[in-house]
Each structure stands twice: as structure tokens, then as C-alpha cells.
Amino acid sequence: MERWQKEKNIKGLAQEAAILAEIGRIISSTLNIEEVYERFAREVKKLIPFDRIAINLIDSERKTIRSPYESGLTIPGRRIGSVFPLENSFNEKVMLARSGVVFNPRSEKAFDRRFFHLKPVFQAGIRSYMGAPLISRDQVIGTLQFRSKKPGVYKRWDIKRAERIAHQIAGAIANAQLFLNLKKMQKALRGSERQLRFLSSHLLSAQESERRRISRELHDDLGQALTLLKFQFGFVEKRLPVEMTALRQECEQAQKNIEEIIENVRRLSRDLRPSILEDFGLEAALKRLVQDFSKLYQLRASLSLEALHHLTSPQKEVMVYRILQEALTNVGKHAQATQVSIQVKKKGGSLRFIVEDDGRGFSPRRNGQDSSSSVGLGFATITERTRLLGGKIKIQSEEGKGTRLILMVPIENER
Template sequence: MGAMIRYLMVILLAVLFIAAVFMLSLQQHRINQQNVVSYFQENLHLHAHHFANQVRNLLGGYHRILETFPSFKSNLVEDMEGLKSDIQTYSRTMKKDYIETISLFDEKGNTIYSTDVSKARLTKVPSQFFIWAKKKENKGKTYVSTLFVPPNFFRLLISVPLYGLAPAGKTDRQDEKYIGALSFSVDLKQFLTQESKYHTSVGHHIWIIDKEGRLLFSSEHPEIVFRNVNQRDETCKRCHISFSYVDRILRENEGTIDYEVKGGPRKFAAFVPLKDGRLSWIVVVNAAYDSLSAITTTNFFRSLLLLGTVTLFFVLSSVYLIYNVRVKSRAEEESRHWQRMNLEKEKAGEARKRSEEQLRYLSSQLLTIQEKERSRISKELHDGLGGALSTVKLRENLLKMNLKEDQAELIKECEGTIRLVDQVMEDVRRLSRDLTPAMLENLGLSASIRWLTNENATGNNMTVTIDMKNVDSLFSQEAKISIYRIFQEAFTNIEKYAQAQNVSIVITEYPEEVSFSIEDDGKGFDLMRVISKDMTKRGLGLTTMEERVRMLGGHFALRSEEGKGTRINFRIPKVMENKG
């Protein structure tokens, strides 16, 4: 009963604590929401200022470029041809990021030169400029005007009047006079589009409105650019609940405002003035409230996550207090169980290891005994059967010599018997060499492999290429015999199963070992299917080769695929032959 009361007290305290944390989370959420809104508005205002400054800096750079032209020497002496040449040279070297055309006009406003004649027709300088330019107080000043050709042609024309002295000899006095104008056509739409990409990537949209209320640029609604914002048709009324925020932007020039659209999220907008000479624009940066709401919602959910974590902690703590003893007892029992299982696995592993070692020992002993038996049989064939056959041949030759010429049938029988004995003697010699190649002791491993290669190439109508160095001094006699046997077994398999036309043998010496490679272009086989077969069904050839390599401390690898031939590769560590 006492334990139950303590348990209920823990639960009650946990519930009170969770309720307190939940209330604090709600309060903190409201505070965070207010802070984020304030920061968001300030951030929008900074973006609007930054964008306005970017435009202002661009125009300021072009103003400074134009203000340098009146100081050209050709301009000072009223040399229009020289000025034209200077402009051509200058236009080739200057950075023209957004400049479309550079045009030169005479004092009557006629175009003397343009870097792009086709575009110059669309970018005519307004007549008001030439009236303004002829006033001497405007010398060295720039004049900015806008040019709109719907649906999407928006250019700024930045112009400067040119004053110069008449060439010597034309007049008695050399007074400065108005001689023409120079104008840049700036593709402001391209600049604004590129700059707005950064803002739209963070969920902000840019507008630019002139003092007459005309929408000059909009990354949000490019289809209504060049329309007056006071021109509000049914299309606009489908989305906008009220246009009071537009009126306020035009009236106040700078500030922040929020507004709503039908079927869309609430929006914030920051707006700042942009003035440059005769230009008077307003730059507006807006963003949807849902991006802001996402931030505050994320923070709120983080608080709820914290609350959930604390709740889970209390629940788990209660469970731990109640079931601690049971869990501990169960863990100890499981630990003892796993210890017994691991001990049994270790014993089974050791037993399997001992069994594998015994099998490998028996296998190596079997191969050793087999090699000795082959040597014994080879010697018996060579010394016993070979000697007997030699005696038979000698007697047949003596019998033939003692026959008379009229005994032609007997002579023919003797000759046939001698030929048969020669054939049997050759078969015995070949069998003896196969069982124990004497040349391995007499000529060495390299020569024996070459002989074996030539014998199989000739007997099986194959083309065999061999690339090897002399490796006789790198192995003991026992190792040489095992390596030779591997090559014998490989050629036996090629002859019986592969039906290969070409065989390649490569023997390469490395600092610590020698690599042997035997590759054919025969039928190949499904390696996985052969390996998965029962030992009694798949034969001992491959197994014997692999076991011989293992006995020499080497590594055996086999690759084969049906229709793509077979490659055997094995590496044997060097064991220098004892010459003493």
C-alpha cells in the first residue's frame, strides 16, 4: 500500500510539472512570435535598402563613366570624327555589363554613331534632354530618362551634353559651345531580374513603382509590369481584398506594412525610396507570413518536443523504479545464458578447427603418399616393363635377321611386332614421365613446364603462349613437383572439358612470392554451380590443385564463366632450394 501511494505521488508531481512546463512553453511561444515578427520586418527593410543601393550604385557607376567623356581631347576641340573614334576605342575596353548601346548625337539631335544601330532606333533620347543640354549650367551633368516599350522593353537612358571649342581657323574666338550629346542605353530589366533572383530564392519578391504609380518591375507578377497600380480591374480584385496598402506605400515612401490576399497567406512588405536625378521610384520587398509562421511553429514544436521528452523521462523513471529488480534479475539470467552459448560456440569452433587441421594433415599425407607411389610405379615401368620390352624388341630383330629372303610373311610379321613394341615402349616412357617427370630433376621446373606446354599444344592442336622467367632456384624439389602437378591437372582439364583453342601462361616473380596464371578461351563453366555440388560429384581435380597450393602456403583463385573461358591463378611463397 505504501509503495502504491509513493507511486501515485510521483505521478501527481509529474503531471503538475508537465502542466507548468506546458504553460511556460505557450508563454515563450507568444514572446518568440513577437520577436520573430519584429526581426522579420527589420530584415525585409534591410533587403529593400540593399536592393535600392544596388540600383543606385549601378547608376552611379554609369554617371561617373559618362562624366569622363567631355574631358576627351577630341571633344574639347569640336572634333566629332575624333570623338567618334575615341568612343569606339573606349567602348571596346570598358566593361559593358548592362549597357546595350552607346550613341553619339550632334547639336541637332541626329545620331552620328551608335554601337548597335538596330537597338539605337528603339532607344531615342527624349527631346526634353536636348533643350536641357543646351543650357551651359548643365555642362558636365548627366540626364536620366526611362523608356518603356510594352510588353517587356524597359531601358534607362543616361545622357551627358558635350561642349567643345571650335577648331582653330574657323573663328577668331575659341568659345565653348554645345556640340552634341553622348548617351548610354542601360538594360535595367536584366539587372533587376538578376538581382531579384537572390531575394526570390529566400522567399522574397521585389517591386519597383515610379512616382506616377506605374509598376516598373515585379518578380511576383511580371504579367502586369508597366501597368499603373491604380488601374484595378476584375483580375486584381479576384486576389486582393483591399488596395489600401498600395495607397499607403505611394503616400509614405518608406516603412513596413502587412496585408492579405484571397486564398493566400498573410504578407509583409517593406518599402524604401530610390532617387537618382530625375528618377523617383519606390522599392518594395514582400514575403509571405507562412515563412515566418514556419519559424515560430518550429520553435513551438521544439518546446513541445522538450515537454514530451520530459514527460517520457518521468514515465520511464516510474517504470524503472517499479520494475528495476525484475529487469536486473532478467538481465543477469540472460547474461549467464549468453555466456553459456558463447562458451559452447568457442568449443564448437575449436573442435571444427582441429577437425580442419586433421583433414588438411591427412590430405597432405595422402598427396605425399600418392607422389611416392607414382615414383615407385614410374620406376617399375621404366626399369621392369621397359627392360622387358627392350628384350622383346632385340629378340624380334635377331629373329628377323635369321630369316631367309623367301620368308617374306614372317619378316613382315616381325617388322609389325617391332613397330608395336616401339609404340608400347613410347607409351610406357610417356606414362613414366607423367607419373614422375625425370626432367624435373635433370632440367628443372621452368624447362619441364615448357616441355609440358609444347606436348599439350601439339597433341591437342592448341596455341599456347607462355611468358615466364627461370624460377628453378626459387623453390624446393617438393614444391617444384607440386607446381608441376598443378600444371598437369590444369592441362588435363583443358583437354577433357574446355575445348580451348588458345591458352596463355604467365609466371611472374615478386619480392616474396611467384604468381602463376593459366587462362584459356574454352567453354568455361558455372563456378557457383560446380562449387555447390557434392564432393563426390564434382571430381577431385580442382580440389587437389587448391590443396597443393595450400600445402605450399600459397593462395589459389579460380574464375570461370560459361562461354568465356577459365582462369586459374595461384601464388606460391618463395622457398629457396638448398644447394648444400
Template sequence: MTPPSPPRILIVEDEHIVARDLQQQLEELGYATVGHAVCGEQGLAMATELRPDLVLMDIQLSGTHDGIEAAQQIRATLALPVVFLTAFAADEVLARAKLTEPFGYILKPFTERELRTVLEMALYKHQAERGLAEGAAQLRALSRRVLEVQETERRRLALELHDELGQSLTAIKINLQSQARFRSISPEALGLENIRIVDDALQQVRRLAMALRPSMLDDLGLAPALRWLAEQAAMRSGYELQFQALMPALRLAPEIETTFFRIAQEALTNVARHAQASQLEVVLQQSDEDLVMSINDNGRGFDPQASRGLAVAGASLGLLGMQERAMLIGASLIVEASPGHGCMLLLSCPLPARGGQA
């Protein structure tokens, strides 16, 4: 396993001797210095070009921008953490510095221990803030997606009810009216026609209900419902299916069965739309400790990191939605894929003790 890269730090300090000493201390502490700027304008330019993990910024700098002004621009345009260095602790300086939301404040002279403590806290705080920001962006994207899916599903149901079920009921109404107006049509013929139309309407209602939630998931459990789902997908897409379920006859908690089914449904939909696969393997296995589902295809694959980036931007939310579903039941979802080498999805959920199962 490749060790993590050391944090990259940009020094902005107009005293060359101080900057050289600071660089030596940072490297002895295990950090990597990516550059040294001597004024605020240069610090902003180097931060834009190098994108360090943190900027150590002297407050008193020569040039048109002091350290506080430079830090303000770096935070606003690059969202990088800034730690101030200064030999002055005047109240007015501190008041101005606070407005830039710095991640730390080090008074000269300082010890290596003080430097390391402030830097580690600043890096940790920045990582936590970035995680919160990404989580908030994902939540907003998911919320938009939920609304879009709701409207799409409502529109589809409205069209199906109007175009199919509505037409069937209209045909029955016309037949009933014809019985009174047209004596040439026998009641038996009209009755048979009405029965046929009612049968068609019942099939339409069953199909709509199955699309909303397969009854076999409630009646028979996860394994039969998942087999039906995979076989239906294979029939439509034309790939070769291998399905295996190694599970006891006991039923699982409804939220676990529903989550596994919906994640499989999303994954199989993605395979049909994008993978161009010829083979698919679905394995469902339950032990005393956990329930595991794997879905493997030999399709063209994709870049999971790029897909997550699109999800945060609201462009593609399939993977993000599956991860959100898994998280809600305490499950872990791993997706391994690369362009040209297919895709493997692994969903694992810890199970309660045998006595706690439904």
C-alpha cells in the first residue's frame, strides 16, 4: 500500500532567513514545502498555481497587499486554509485577521511543537470542513434528484392511467351504452368483450403495481424477487445471466430486503443502459454475521471517481443514491470499475443476532 503523501505547504514570508529556517523546520516535521513567496501578490499567484494543502502567511508583508488581504483572497477564490505568522499581537491586527477566518495563528518566535500543533489542527479542520461541504453538496444533489424522480414517476403513472386504464374503462362504458342503443349486438357478445377489456385493465393495474413494488418481495422474500429482477433484466438486455442465492429460509428485516432490491434494481438498470455487457453474475449470500450481494459484469466499465464528481454536480446520481440507501441500513457499498474492464458492485450489511431477525 502506497503511504500517504505529506501535506504540501506554501510559505509566504518576506524575510528570507526566517523563511529558510521555517522551511527546514517544516521538512524536519515531515511536511513538504512547495514554494516561498515574498509578498501577498506572489503568494496568491503561487497558491493558485501550486494548490498547496495549507498556506503559512506572514501578516506584515511588503507590497500592495499585506498578509491579511492576501489570505482573504486565497480563502475566497481557492478555499485553502491559511495559518498566520506574526510578531505582533495587537488587538487591531487580530480583529482584521479574524475576518479572513484563518485556521490558526502563530506568534513569533515559536517552537517546533507549537508549529506542528497549529498545522495539524488547521489541516484537520480544513479536511472536516471540506467533508461537510461535499456532504452538503451531495445532499442538495440527492434532494433535487428525489424531486425529479417523484415528478417523473407521477407523470409516468398519470400517462399510463390515462392512456391505458382510462381507455379500457372508456371502452367498457361505450359497450354498455351500445347495449341500449344497438339491438343488433347480442348481450353475450358485449359481455364477452367487456370481460376481455376488464382482463386487460387488470393486467395493466398489476403491471403498474409491480413497477411500484414487486409483490413477490413482500410475499416470497429477497432471493426470489432478486432472481425475478435479474432474469427480467437479462431478457430485455440479452446478456447471459448467472444467478446464485445461498440463503436460509428465514426472512430478513423489510428495510434490508427493500434496500438490497432497490440497489440491485439501480445497478441492473445501469448495466442495461451503459455497460454493453454480454455476461452478468449476481450472487446473494447470507451468513450468521452479514448479508452480501455482488453484481459483476464484463462490460465497458467506467471511472467511479468521475461518476462521484458528476453526482456532486447533480449530473449523475445513480452511484450516490445507492451509497445513500446502503448507509441508511448501516451497510457498506464498494464499487470497483475501470474503463474497459467491467464493473463489480459489492454490498454488505451486518445482520443482528439470529434471535433478532424477523
């Protein structure tokens, strides 16, 4: 009985690791945080029970709380965008603690002296409250709130999970705020190109920093934990009597499942921050990118490239890599292609990158729009990175005849 319980616990940890990895992938997939919240909440509910979930952001100057996202049980007077005082609130308690906090009131009298803004929530049927701080760059920018109708539902392990999940999404929220600030700047400062470029560069740098952090956590924490789980299953299997065939097979299958999860975690870690780019340069990183893309999307992918050593700065190599990564992701997700080719060669004082697929294509100038504005956020990000590189980009496509992306990047350090 104890052995079965141990195996059940190990499987639960493996499942938790996989869900946390998926949360990491979701929150780093876009700068539009509105696209993240619903998918984020669905994955979180697999780990932490709740009847209501909310993300509250703190305005330190105005001493207020604003809720950009909430889901679940409807509370009178509570809706997305609502603003409440920070003082003497449960959010303030979490902010000052800088750690997870649980509150289990037994009656309405519990709100007479503190957290009186939560009384309508209690009256709506909520009996368990848990909050975790959203910390970005060592500053509490908000809280992640969980509510349940069941009394005393949140335990010590729920607090730890909530803190870890809050830590994951805090960076994405901070980056999204930068993204919103960028859009406001675009409207208010159309004549100030220099300031827009600075903000764009800062935003992309912040995103790269967040990718590095999540990648490191996936590799160091989840990767090592899953490897340990695999060894534990192997140890259990070896100690089982030979006649317990079914259980031995179950252990063997569990090891295979964990190995698949480990491989997925490694792939996600590489996608977020490929160490090969820093260690061996753009040429090696592009080869690995194409190999991983072909394996993930089951497409035929060919790569033709010239030597790329020392032709541009490491910072620009990262941006070139992200452009090609985004271009291939668009092909894999949207093009319905069977094959894609990537060509990289020097042309004059520039590097020319060509990504061409045989997919369904699209009409880049439909309704009078140019190619960069009519194909979505992915290409908008590509265009912005290209502008920061001082390069040029051209998208050629026709419905039913595939798509061709041409990127020209100035060579800086030719030797």
C-alpha cells in the first residue's frame, strides 16, 4: 500500500512539473497579456482548486488596486477594471508579506476590523481566500488571488504552488505593461522616433531577460526534478519481485512518460533561450532551430547557409534568431505547408535570409494594407525587430501559392 502511494505521489509530481512547464510556455508566447489570462487560468486550475481567480495590479502612487482579469463566481460590485483602495486590504497584506497568505474567516464579523472590502465576497459564498505576490524586478506589482467556497481548502503546498505560479506570470505582466506603454507612446509621440526605438529595444530586452529566467527554471529546476523522478521509478522497478510483471511494466511505462516530459521541457527551454546561440553562434543555432522545427511540426525543412562567424554583433544575432524563429513558428502554425526552405547568404554589405514555404499563402495587400500590417502580431513583431536592426524585410505571398519572407541585415564585423 505504501509503495502504491509513493508511486502515486511521484506521478503527481511529474504531472505538476508538466503543467508548470506548460504555464511557462503560455505566458512567454505573446506580449498581449489578454491572450494569456484564460489559458493561464485553465492550466492553474489543474494544480490549485478555486471558484474564483483574479489578478490584481497595485498602483503604488495612488494607493489603489485594479483588476485586469477575473474569472469564476460572480461577485456583486466586482468586475474587470474595478478599482479599490489598497489600504487595509487583503492585497496589502500579501504585498507587505511578499509571500503567500491564506485567510479563512468563519463569519462576517471577521471583516469588521480588517479586509472589510472582502465582505461582499464572503456574502457571495466564498469561505477560503489565498493570495500570492506578483514580484517583478524585486517589486511587488500586484497579487494573484484564489477564492473557494469550501472552508479551509488551501494548505501549505497550495501556498507554495501559488507563489511559484505567481512568480512565473509576474514577469509576463510587467512586460505586458511595457507593451501597453509602448502602444500609448506610439499614439502620443508619433513624432519622436528616437523614444519609440528606445522603448521597443527596452521591451525586447526585458522579454529576452524573462525568457532567460524561465528557460533557466525549466532546465535547472524542472529538468533536474524530472530526472530524479525517472531514477526513482527505475529504483522502484529494480526492487520489485520478478513475478510482479504488471507493476514492473507500469514503472517502465512511467519512466518513458517522464522521459517524454523531460524532452519537452528541454525543447521549451531551448526555444525560450537557446544556449547554443551564446556558446557557438548564429550558424549553429540556426541549424538546431531548423532541426527542432522539422521534428516538432513534421515538415520537411532544408537549410542552406554560408559561414556567419563574426558578421554581426551578439545582440543582433539574438534579434535575427528571434525573427527566423517567429517566421518558422508562423509557418508551422498557420501555413499548412509540407516543406519549407531557409537560405542565408551574403549579398554586398548585408546578410540575406529567405524563408519560403509551399503553404496556403495569403493576400498581403488586401484592403489596401501593406504586408507588415495585415498579417498579425507575429509579423508585426518581426517588422519591429527588423527596424531595430536597421534592416529591411519583404513578404511575398499569394493565396494558394505559399509565402516568401526576405530579410536583409547590415553586416557589421566582416573579417
